[in-house]
Amino acid sequence: MTLSRAVIFSDDEKHELLGLLHFLHESTTDAHNTQQELDSHSRLVECERRIAGAYGLDPDKLSISFGRDRAGNWHVNATYPLTRDEEQRVRGLG
DSSP states (O other): OOOEEEOOOOHHHHHHHHHHHHHHHHHOOSSOOOHHHHHHHHHHHHHHHHHHHHTTOOTTTOEEEEEEOTTOOEEEEEEEEOOHHHHHHHHTTO
16 A cells, blocks of 8 residues: 655645636537547646646656535645655654
């Protein structure tokens, strides 16, 4: 089991990601074959990679997820795996 750390985004980063997610939802079709949907997906992935780079994180290891609460409000969660040294230190605490 790999342990992960939470990544806390700024309000601007959250707003940008949620805006791109909203745009992706608006452009999604049943066939998933329109250029608009592909472009919106590409913009969302590009934003995620840019934000990962700004934090000095490997974008391929950063896990970003979106969820909604019971009131229907969207939020962004992100985790990143600990290094082996960090994981050993954390496991030693218990």
